Amino acid sequence: MYRTHTCGELNAKQIGQTVTLSGWAQTIRNKGKMIWVDLRDRYGITQLVFEEGKTNACVWENVKKIGREFVVQVSGKVIERYTKNPNLPTGEIEIQVETLTILNASDIPPFTIEDNTDGGEELRAKYRYLDLRRPVMQKNIYLRHRVTKLVRDYMDGQQFAEIETPYLIKSTPEGARDFVVPSRLHAGNFYALPQSPQTFKQLLMIGGYDRYFQIVKCFRDEDFRADRQPEFTQIDCEMSFVEQEDILQMFEGLMQFVIKEVTGKQLDKFPRIPFEKAMAIYGTDKPDLRFDLPITDLTEIIKGRNFNVFDSAEYIGGIIVPGQAEISRKIIDGLTDYVKTPQVGAKGMVYLKYNGDGSFKSSIDKFYSPEDWQKISSQIGMNSGDILFILSGNRTETLTALGRLRIHLAEHFALINENDFAPLWVTDFPLYEWDEEAQRYNAMHHPFTAPKAEDVGLFETNPAAMHANAYDMVLNGMEIGGGSIRIHDAEVQKKMFRTLNLAEDEINEKFGFIINAFKYGAPPHGGIAFGLDRIVAILAGTSYIRDVIAFPKNNAGRDLMLDSPSEISKEQLDELSLVIKKENSVEK
């Protein structure tokens, strides 16, 4: 061992002891006759002190050769520090160095190894191993370890078994977003990488495994979007002989346990909000409940004053921001500009100020009298001092726009406490969604999702009205998990497929072997999958999942450190019986 202690553990108790430390030179302060070096390792920083004349001459010569990020080993005595640093666990002491070995030199790093580094994103990606030395990255990566350990402890305690499912699986006809893997030994044939272990966990339930989980990489060859990774990590779970309620309780418990252990906060029972209510009140199926600002349906309340925009609208909704009636015209204009941006897509916005003096001011005062406003505001619980923002149009689009506005308002008026955790379940999702383009229904979750028992009669008559035993866990406005009770009844499964307009041979081609498995005693079962990257990012307080992944890819799916993906040799292509179509080659 190259050390007796780490750089994070020495304090006044060890004064007088001789110790050996190893680590990286974080900073070197050369004051001529004195040199201080901050030695850094995973565990912390310890100050080393060298003094001309007092320090062994050989060591004194050597320490002057040290540069930033040199790896050094020192032995010396722990002494009390003259100027103590109360912000550092080791701030009471320093090491009077007696021997020093330069274990490795370092070129000058391309950016500073500090939380507030001067390195740009691309440079840090290329030198990821140096970026990973920054304390904030170390904190994130250890947090990720901690979270996975906690998840495993909880699951193990609940008699879940972690079972590995294969990575080399079969490409499905639907798998346009599958990554595929050519087989060398079976020329012209391909494996596929799993988008999720969904099929396998259902097969494990059929195999009698009862309580399965796995922390597992999944793969999706999507057109890259900001903060999407082609490989990502799921906490994948499935249980047999359960109903929806059992699953909600089990995994609410998981998240309460993890957050309690990591942050010390004991979360209350999670609110449960049906999908349609979430859409109506928050304009999204993943509401951020760290702040209130509900959407109020004004459709019936506000029409009939000859304001054509409203009178012709399918839906009118508003958000009251309490106590902000005083904001300037400029701020209102800014908010109006925001709702007109493409990602919100509203044509305009109406506001209503209920001033502190009891007067009203609105952008549509031409159509509405103070008495109208009085009546409306009292109906919707708007108080003097509040401001109301109103959008109108097609119901779904307007609600979605209001949902985005709601978040924007919370950010603008600083209503979000970044240290809060506001989890909830969104339940009662529709079973189907209508595909306008294909003119048919799609399964909203997936085709093995069970409908609510009371809706089973609607398969033939009104599929659009059917609800699923499906649920999402939402935390701080992010969907962090989603799942469903699965169909285990062959008759229900057939009805499901029929409504999806699948022909018998199509069903067999797409789902043949799992349907075959269902013939041999499938138990009632259901499950959920969580996005680990997202959960850790929320706990780490970062918006970017690549901040909690040791070696992420960039937004174009490239690894800049490895320079991957890259070309492979002619020999390798030959072995795989593959030829690259050159005319298609668009991008390097």
Place this chain on the structure above:
Amino acid sequence: MYRTHTCGELNAKQIGQTVTLSGWAQTIRNKGKMIWVDLRDRYGITQLVFEEGKTNACVWENVKKIGREFVVQVSGKVIERYTKNPNLPTGEIEIQVETLTILNASDIPPFTIEDNTDGGEELRAKYRYLDLRRPVMQKNIYLRHRVTKLVRDYMDGQQFAEIETPYLIKSTPEGARDFVVPSRLHAGNFYALPQSPQTFKQLLMIGGYDRYFQIVKCFRDEDFRADRQPEFTQIDCEMSFVEQEDILQMFEGLMQFVIKEVTGKQLDKFPRIPFEKAMAIYGTDKPDLRFDLPITDLTEIIKGRNFNVFDSAEYIGGIIVPGQAEISRKIIDGLTDYVKTPQVGAKGMVYLKYNGDGSFKSSIDKFYSPEDWQKISSQIGMNSGDILFILSGNRTETLTALGRLRIHLAEHFALINENDFAPLWVTDFPLYEWDEEAQRYNAMHHPFTAPKAEDVGLFETNPAAMHANAYDMVLNGMEIGGGSIRIHDAEVQKKMFRTLNLAEDEINEKFGFIINAFKYGAPPHGGIAFGLDRIVAILAGTSYIRDVIAFPKNNAGRDLMLDSPSEISKEQLDELSLVIKKENSVEK
């Protein structure tokens, strides 16, 4: 929840309680007026009893419909069993069923769901989800979960962090055995799947992560051999600021912990045997120490009696089997046939019996007198009643043949206690091995493996004599882990490459980015990787790793359940800018 209890937990304490169970019908015994059903779940088997007249008529009709592997839910009273089964945890009780729901029917399974099933290997592979229901498979899969949990607990307790490394990496020019993954968005470019996270764990050490581990899938597109899987699981580990001794102690501790927790056995300190000694005494670098039978070097002792086979041999070695001098000529002939098989490759075998009456009998008594034998046997510690088997020829080949014979003898004479665990470290591996075909040295472990400090002077003069800080952990004759201290000194690394005859540009092409990383302060580090599949197989007492993998591939790398690998659509190939060379297509 579909149950109040599992099928494994009820006993005399619950007599009189009303309970609900769910599970699979394992056996149905219909005696006309009485029907017994063994209900099975993950946790055990509980006997259900139905009686005509006494059981509700509706339930009585229903139970007669139940077949093997039907999924049923029952409620009823726990009653004392008339004929108790002491071999079953639930053997004191049965359930007098009051309500019964058939949750799912089952077709007749293609083989019996029992440890001694009537299903052949291929059939069971195709219906893996049914094979997985067999108690022995359930035991293995839960054991695997337990082992991984224990590994994680130990590593976490030692401040190792589990850090995920990427699956989509870069194909290396040496990576002929890489599986590759075509990129859709970067046409003509490929990712590769990792053969191991070796590079990444070294980068993590450079990144300051100190103690890393990961239970991780690795991939190798090899020509398939018996009991090889194209995807396999490693326990991958790396530490900084350590020497070989630190690593041996840390991971000896890991294996002692796992075996103690799983079997209750506390293993002693592991013997350490240098590579050359292992070869000389056991004829292999992975000796099975559950039995003794060392190889004795007879080269100097037995020559010079005009037996040309011996006199012309580079090496002569023998194995004494104590107390077996009485074996028949037929058995000796059988053993001789064995050493002549291609996998052993000896030309013949000489035996020497030291009979109970003090006489000697050998196949070469023409050349050796009883006095010769007396002298030789006393020199090698052979006693009256023992038999000696002798092979001769080229040293390495003969030792390898003796190593195989040693195992064969142990099996033949039943000297192996299957419940024993005999671990050891094999150390001091040569740094290089000579590649006769390419007429150059190869790195025996890999080119980042550190030589012994005392051998560093031999790079230019005698590389063949250099030894590495490399080590294998061997358990019951299987290599279960291997690793090394890595080079962290740029000068040593250059010498290593030079001896491997690598040109500068070749080095950069093959190892460029990691060598670049080494410029920025690489700490001294080393590690080890264990084969999880193999460890679990040994603990499960099976010889086949596919018995401890939920969804394995067959020896041809095919998944018979999924029918994978398989063809993909023209559209998918187009999206990937790939064409399949048809003339190469050999196998479906």
